[in-house]
Amino acid sequence: MSTRIAFLKGHGTENDFVIVPDADNAIELPPAAVAALCDRRAGIGGDGLLHVVRSAAHPDARHLAAEAEWFMDYRNGDGSVAEMCGNGVRVFARYLERAGLVGEGDLAVATRGGVKRVHIAKPTEDGAPGDITVAMGKAVLPEGDVTVSVGEHRWPALNVNMGNPHAVAFVADLAHAGRLLDPPPFSPATAYPHGVNVEFVADRGPRHVAMRVYERGAGETRSCGTGACAVAVAAARRDGLDPAVTGTPVAYTVDVLGGRLVITERPDGEIEKTGPAVIVAEGEIDADWLAAAVAAA
Numbered sequence: 001m002s003t004r005i006a007f008l009k010g011h012g013t014e015n016d017f018v019i020v021p022d023a024d025n026a027i028e029l030p031p032a033a034v035a036a037l038c039d040r041r042a043g044i045g046g047d048g049l050l051h052v053v054r055s056a057a058h059p060d061a062r063h064l065a066a067e068a069e070w071f072m073d074y075r076n077g078d079g080s081v082a083e084m085c086g087n088g089v090r091v092f093a094r095y096l097e098r099a100g101l102v103g104e105g106d107l108a109v110a111t112r113g114g115v116k117r118v119h120i121a122k123p124t125e126d127g128a129p130g131d132i133t134v135a136m137g138k139a140v141l142p143e144g145d146v147t148v149s150v151g152e153h154r155w156p157a158l159n160v161n162m163g164n165p166h167a168v169a170f171v172a173d174l175a176h177a178g179r180l181l182d183p184p185p186f187s188p189a190t191a192y193p194h195g196v197n198v199e200f201v202a203d204r205g206p207r208h209v210a211m212r213v214y215e216r217g218a219g220e221t222r223s224c225g226t227g228a229c230a231v232a233v234a235a236a237r238r239d240g241l242d243p244a245v246t247g248t249p250v251a252y253t254v255d256v257l258g259g260r261l262v263i264t265e266r267p268d269g270e271i272e273k274t275g276p277a278v279i280v281a282e283g284e285i286d287a288d289w290l291a292a293a294v295a296a297a
Contacts, residue, residue, distance in 0.1 A: 004284040005290070006021055006284055008098075009044060010279040012276065013259035014223055015225070017048050017085075018038060020049060021095070029051060030079070034077075035078055051072075052092065061110045071109075074112070085226065089111065089116050090277035094278070104121070134273050136225070136229050149185050149186075150184050162230050162271075170203075177212050183216065199234075201231050204255060208255070209254055212257065249265065259276065262274045
């Protein structure tokens with residue numbers, strides 16, 4: 001292995017990621033390495049890591065290679081593997097565009113949550129990069145009542161699966177979510193055997209909500225793409241606007257701490273998420289430092 005490893009840093013509505021291009025899947029990234037790179041004081045810093053690999057080169061994605069050339073091998077900031085990251089897909093696509101591997105228009109990205117269809121819009125009139133839309137698939141709403149709590153506050157939550165699990169709770173004030181330093185307790189424990197992303201949601205206007213999110217493996221983040229989709233689905237069900245029932249697409253504006261996303265659900269259940277994606281830096285990781293950080297973990 002080279003003594004230096006290329007990396008980039010990017011974000012989607014301030015949900016930030018370390019990007020490691022590795023087309024041939026030649027770089028070993030154990031959990032301790034990912035955690036070291038995502039460390040905000042001793043590493044590069046990020047909510048997660050986007051490992052950019054050709055689908056044919058990764059055992060988790062070879063079966064998807066005929067549909068999508070590129071695989072987003074996504075890791076949470078603590079090094080754990082995750083199925084999908086909605087903001088991460090946009091940043092992943094922006095990297096592919098920046099690297100000249102894809103152009104404007106449509107492309108497919110393989111993830112552990114399936115193949116995601118992506119559209120990269122043309123730059124705006126002032127030359128800024130266009131927004132990126134991701135087809136996020138369909139939401140699954142498992143049966144059963146769920147509750148989440150913070151301190152003395154306790155709320156019913158809607159169980160929404162977007163390829164990863166979410167518990168969506170509507171609150172009067174986002175401040176009621178507290179500091180979100182630890183995973184909010186939920187019940188029953190059997191609802192989420194592998195943990196859950198918890199969204200706290202407050203209304204801002206017609207088809208307009210704001211949210212805070214605790215992401216499993218990362219803590220509170222500035223944004224969560226799959227979480228915003230789960231929130232829009234939950235809001236539509238609450239408001240009696242299920243597109244499968246009305247026959248009409250419904251769009252919600254979802255404000256996150258890091259910006260704004262627009263989520264559209266169609267009558268066939270397909271969900272699209274539109275928002276910005278920015279690459280802010282690129283450089284090299286010292287492989288000796290990384291090896292030492294892993295050894296010390």
